[in-house]
Amino acid sequence: MTDGDKEKLDKIIQKYEGKEGFLIQLLLDLQSELHWLSRESIEELSLRLKIPVSRIFRVASFYKAMNLSPVGRHSVCVCMGTACQVRGAQRLLDATESKLGIKSGQTTPDHSFTLNRVNCLGCCAIGPVMIVDDDYHGRVDSKKIKLLLGQIASDS
Ligand code: FES
Incomplete structure (x- = not known):
């Protein structure tokens, strides 16, 4: 961890000092x-915190919202539900993978995007629908994908 990351960790720990049942929220804050x-x-x-690593890992791996592998600064989700598939979701996913140069479930090497x-x-x-960040x-x-992702990449 960098010194900056350690400072962020200190601030988050201080925020929950003396509180009970804080581990999940603390981990979400840290991830954020x-x-x-x-x-x-x-x-x-x-x-x-003097909490065993195994316990923290157990909590972090239980919740889908917690990422134990690196994620990008921007999140891109393509809907592959039936209605969107009928309306071309696979083409949308293929084009997004091609634009970002990664497959679904991966993060770009510069940590800009996770798909x-x-x-x-x-x-x-x-449909077809995608969520970029929120x-x-x-x-x-x-x-539209090329425009959208190009715009985000140039703003970052
Ligand atoms: S299938 Fe319902 S939003 Fe994509």
């Missing part, structure tokens, strides 16, 4: 700061 929960950060946390497949997002009428995009085609 560091983008993922590295083995190193978990070991550091274990030392400072995932998800199931129905509940807005089938505007924004939903409907009726996406390969041209």
Whole structure:
């Protein structure tokens, strides 16, 4: 961990000092700061809180929201639900993989983007749908993907 990361960890630990049942929220806060929960950060946390590494890992691996491998600064999710598949989700996923140069479930080497497949997002009428960070995009085609991801990459 860098010194900056250790400072962030200290601040988060201080925030939960004296509170009970804080581990999940603390891990989510830490992930939000560091983008993922590295083995190193978990070991550091274990030392400072005097909680066994195995217990922290058990909690972190139980919750899907916690990332034990590096994730990108931007999250891209392509809906592969049935309605979106009928409307061209596979083409959308292929074009996104090609634009980012990674497969679903992977992160770009510069840690800019992580790409995932998800199931129905509940807005089938505007399919095919993708979420970039927290924004939903409907009726996406390969041209729109290139524009969208190009825009995000240039803003970063
Ligand atoms: S199947 Fe994609 S939003 Fe429902």
